[in-house]
Amino acid sequence: xxxxxxxxxxxxxxxxxxxxxxxxxxxxxxxxxxxxxxxxxxxxxxxxxxxxxxxxxxxxxxxxxxxxxxxxxxxxxxxxxxxxxxxxxxxxxxxxxxxxxxxxxxxxxxxxxxxxxxxxxxxxxxxxxxxxxxxxxxxxxxxxxxxxxxxxxxxxxxxxxxxxxxxxxxxxxxxxxxxxxxxxxxxxxxxxxxxxxxx
Ligand code: ZN
Numbered sequence: 001x002x003x004x005x006x007x008x009x010x011x012x013x014x015x016x017x018x019x020x021x022x023x024x025x026x027x028x029x030x031x032x033x034x035x036x037x038x039x040x041x042x043x044x045x046x047x048x049x050x051x052x053x054x055x056x057x058x059x060x061x062x063x064x065x066x067x068x069x070x071x072x073x074x075x076x077x078x079x080x081x082x083x084x085x086x087x088x089x090x091x092x093x094x095x096x097x098x099x100x101x102x103x104x105x106x107x108x109x110x111x112x113x114x115x116x117x118x119x120x121x122x123x124x125x126x127x128x129x130x131x132x133x134x135x136x137x138x139x140x141x142x143x144x145x146x147x148x149x150x151x152x153x154x155x156x157x158x159x160x161x162x163x164x165x166x167x168x169x170x171x172x173x174x175x176x177x178x179x180x181x182x183x184x185x186x187x188x189x190x191x192x193x194x195x196x197x198x199x
């Protein structure tokens with residue numbers, strides 16, 4: 001026997017595909033949506049569709065952006081000779097929130113993980129190496145997470161860059177082991193950046 005209308009069941013099913021949303025949460029959200037004013041539901045749906053359609057990767061640093069070049073890459077006041085390498089756009093946002101970093105970024109979209117079968121070709125590493133060949137770069141700051149994958153990635157990148165003669169640094173271990181950058185407070189992030197060591 002069907003408990004719900006086909007449309008509500010369909011909505012519950014779609015919602016339960018989202019990360020962290022189990023069957024119960026999906027039901028709760030579905031009924032909440034049913035009780036929302038129709039125009040608010042419309043806005044929610046269209047902001048999801050629009051974000052999915054319009055957002056793309058910056059052609060330079062690979063962060064998520066609305067333009068061909070993100071606001072950081074197109075800002076002449078930023079120090080384009082300093083590139084901070086992060087695992088994802090959320091980590092970039094964490095450093096931007098400190099308001100103290102003046103360089104630019106490179107977003108890898110992942111980290112090397114032999115256990116999960118993620119190799120150097122699965123992250124945006126080739127794109128970083130291309131930037132180092134075509135741009136005037138004086139320092140690469142590796143700010144991957146201090147997890148096993150983050151450390152593996154940092155070592156791999158530093159070995160790749162070393163022969164080019166470009167200075168490679170790693171953020172200090174003020175960041176707790178296994179800690180995700182996005183959850184760490186700004187003071188700790190700044191301390192990690194200021195205490196970075198050359199590899
Ligand atoms: Zn960019």
